[in-house]
Amino acid sequence: MTEDFEAYKADLEAAERRVAGEIDPGRRALVVAILVFVLLLSFLLPHTGGVRGIDVLLGNEAAAAQRIALPSRLFCWFALVFGVGFSMLALTTRRWTLAWIALAGTALAGAFGMLAVWSRQTVATGHAGPGIGLILGWATVILLAFHWARVVWTRTAVQLAAEAQRRQEAAERQGRSLLDDVAETPEAPPKTPGAPPKTPDE
Numbered sequence: 561m562t563e564d565f566e567a568y569k570a571d572l573e574a575a576e577r578r579v580a581g582e583i584d585p586g587r588r589a590l591v592v593a594i595l596v597f598v599l600l601l602s603f604l605l606p607h608t609g610g611v612r613g614i615d616v617l618l619g620n621e622a623a624a625a626q627r628i629a630l631p632s633r634l635f636c637w638f639a640l641v642f643g644v645g646f647s648m649l650a651l652t653t654r655r656w657t658l659a660w661i662a663l664a665g666t667a668l669a670g671a672f673g674m675l676a677v678w679s680r681q682t683v684a685t686g687h688a689g690p691g692i693g694l695i696l697g698w699a700t701v702i703l704l705a706f707h708w709a710r711v712v713w714t715r716t717a718v719q720l721a722a723e724a725q726r727r728q729e730a731a732e733r734q735g736r737s738l739l740d741d742v743a744e745t746p747e748a749p750p751k752t753p754g755a756p757p758k759t760p761d762e
Contacts, residue, residue, distance in 0.1 A: 582654045585711045589651055592707055599643050599700045605693030607632065608680050613693050626687055631675035635698070638669035643701045647708070656712070663708035666701045673698030 585592065603613030608626055615622045616636045642665020650658040677698060680690040 583650070583656050583659050583711055584654070585651070585707075588707050588711055592647055592651060592704065595700050595704050595707070596644055596647050599639060599697060599704070602693045602697035602700060603636070603640070605696065606691035607636075607694040607697075608691045609688030611688075611691075613697065627683060629676070629679040629683075631672050631679050632694070635669055635672035635676040635694075638665055638672055639697055639701050642666050643669055643704050647704060650708075659708055659712050663705060663712050666705040666708060669701040670698065670705055673701060 603617070605612060607613050607616050608628070611622050611626045611628065613636055616628055616632050617640065619628070619633065642662055646658055646662040646665055649655075650662045673694070676694060677690045680688070680694065683689070
């Protein structure tokens with residue numbers, strides 16, 4: 561009976577760990593999906609002059625003619641890989657680890673987006689400044705980072721509460737088992753003063 565209970569407890573703990581590694585974005589899933597779509601749309605819009613986000617990703621002649629700087633390229637790649645790729649993976653698989661990666665990547669993309677906008681504002685005379693696609697993409701990755709942060713933080717709080725409850729239950733089980741051992745220990749019969757010790761034959 562004890563072995564069956566231990567096996568059941570191990571399966572239950574494994575299921576708890578598996579559930580703890582998942583996220584439940586709830587209504588935020590729709591918001592994130594819309595933001596991913598908007599981010600994809602921003603790659604089709606001009607990032608500067610007539611250069612679209614796709615041109616920045618490919619680094620073609622149009623991007624070279626506008627002197628696209630490194631921050632713009634980094635922003636586009638981080639936005640594509642983490643803002644689109646890992647965001648969709650996290651939504652479809654509901655894995656907490658992928659949500660963390662999406663959060664970190666979109667946060668970095670937001671920083672690179674700020675540098676990309678700044679680089680287009682300080683570009684040499686004769687070259688275009690930041691376009692609607694760059695501004696829209698930058699705002700979108702910031703919103704994505706915000707929503708992923710809320711999802712990850714909620715899941716982290718739930719995990720910490722579950723781990724604290726498991727530790728408390730383990731401590732209670734250990735305390736009960738110690739009390740049961742003490743209760744099951746047989747007491748020695750009282751000795752009669754002056755009585756001779758009994759032999760095995762008696």
